[in-house]
Amino acid sequence: MRPLDKELCETEPGDRYYNYRKDFKTALPQIIAVSVKNLLILGYGMTLGFPTILIPAVSQPQDGEILHLNNTEVSWIGSINLIVVPLGCALSGVVTSPLGRRRAMQAVNLPFIIAWLLFYYSKTPVYLYAALFLTGLAGGLLEAPVLTYVAEITQPHLRGSLSATSSMCVILGVFTQFLFGTLMNWRTVALVNISFTIVAVIALFFIPESPHWLISRNRDDEARKSLQWLRGWTTEDEVDTELRDIQALFWIEEMVSHKYKWTANLSNYRERKFYIPFCLVSYSFFVGHFSGMTTLQTYAVSIFQALDAPLDKYRATLILGAVQIAGAACCVLLVRIVGKRTLTLVSTAGAGLCCLLLAAYDVYIKMYSRPHVSVSSNGVYIKMNSSLTETTNIGHSWMPTTLLMMLAFITHTGIRLLPWILIGEVFSAQTRSGASGLASAMGYIFGFITNKAYINMVDKLSIWGTYGFYGLICLTGCIVFALILPETEGKNLIDIENHFAGIKKLDNKVYRSERRKTIPESKMNDIGGMQNQSYEPDTTSL
DSSP states (O other), X not given: OOHHHHHHHSOOHHHHHHHHHHHHHHHHHHHHHHHHHHHHHHHHHHHHHHHHHHHHHHHSOOTTOOOOOOHHHHHHHTTHHXXXXXXXXXXXXXXXXXXXXXXXXXXXXXXXXXHHHHHHTOOSHHHHHHHHHHHHHHHHHTHHHHXXXXXXXXXXXXXXXXXXXXXXXXXXXXXXXXXXXHHSOHHHHHHHHHHHHHHHHHHGGGSOOOHHHHHHTTOHHHHHHHHHHHTXXXXXXXXXXXXXXXXXXXXXXXHSOHHHHHHHHHHHTTSHHHXXXXXXXXXXXXXXXXXXXXXXXXXXXXXXHHTTOSSOXXXXXXXXXXXXXXXXXXXXHHHHHHOHXXXXXXXXXXXXHHHHHHHHHHHHHHHHTOOOOEEOTTSOOEEOOTTSOOHHHHHHTHHHHHHHHHHHHHHHTTTTTHXXXXXXXXXXXXXXXXXXXXXXXXXXXXXXXXXXXXXXXXHHHHHHHHHHHHHHHHHHHHHHXXXXXXXXXXXXXXXXXXXHHTSSOOOSOOOOOOOOOOOOGGGGXXXXXXXXXTOOOOOTTO
């Protein structure tokens, strides 16, 4: 090591404080921009949580409610928005790219506003279906601008953690609906939700457009100002290097003919390094949705009522939302320590055990406490025989509620978030964009199938058969993941790509990158060509 290099690694306390302060100033605008974007994700999460409070309100309406839906109509409420999302995903890039990332995110709020108004003024099931169609379409349309915006404005060392906040905001949006459902009528909740959408539209005016998109439109001056804002409200000189690199990247892409790009892209999708990770992510979505959590989130109120929860069904749903958030937070904190593979195996095994215990409980109650059961029009509610003694049921009433809460927590520490984490790292650079959209579409399709089939499964198999089926899928998934899921935490993208291409197999160890050494201000004059301290080249796609 040269003397100068050795000196650069030995940072003095004063210089270290300066660099920490500069790092924070550089990261702050990126955090702000992503947080504003997350307001849109929060609104989308609300559309996913809203059916949970809508279903019991229209399947067992109270006095004054004009809507009363039957079994088949209720099943569409929990699933129609999910089946429309893949359509929105397919159109997302084509529809939103000409508008720009920021304007596209603002534009997709319009269908959300219309949908909430349709919910509020609903007089027939058609109103509900139209609103759900719009929320699903808008949810798919927002995927391209949201994912692309985060990737294009953030530095590589911040990109992973800031991207992970999206899943947290979706879960938080679902939780708000559980909370509002305990306080207000579902129509009032729909009206309140509009305010969040309006705030998102307004807040998006105060963050810059993606510099990548601006350069693609030959708006270099605006791109430079955007970079200055995103890198800590800094000067033109400090972003000049990054701006030139973005311009060079765009020029290289422009030099490649459309014919060559399409030919190359199609051949990449026929290779092993695409279809193996695609099958892995799709299977992760399958297990995640059939772990029992998707239907629990949608039909939570009815399920808690069916299993005689010892607390108010709406309050139990609210606690369920809080448990989901806690599980997702644990996933974010633990994944860098224990790795994705360990979290997935523990999560799927734990979910399978919870589902099987829940099924066994339902069998026990039916055999010894309430052998006479009637299923209502919504296919979920189970009525106890009043002539039976209730002492046994009261003594065990906390068991199913506890198992459902444990299921929510365990699934969100691993299998529910795993496919969304894998999407960004298991595909090659050549297929990452298209493959992510295809895999996401598969996830929403599995979600649709799960919710659509749930009521029919309860009618045919009852609660114990349904959750017994979920438990077997989870335990089978645990075995499959133990055989095929590599540990990708801390691994280079090229190593992950080589693993799925069959070139070099990954080990199952968790790699932890060392903290990036900072260069003291006093040594900057000794280094040539490093004027932009905030710039960090992105080599992940090389």
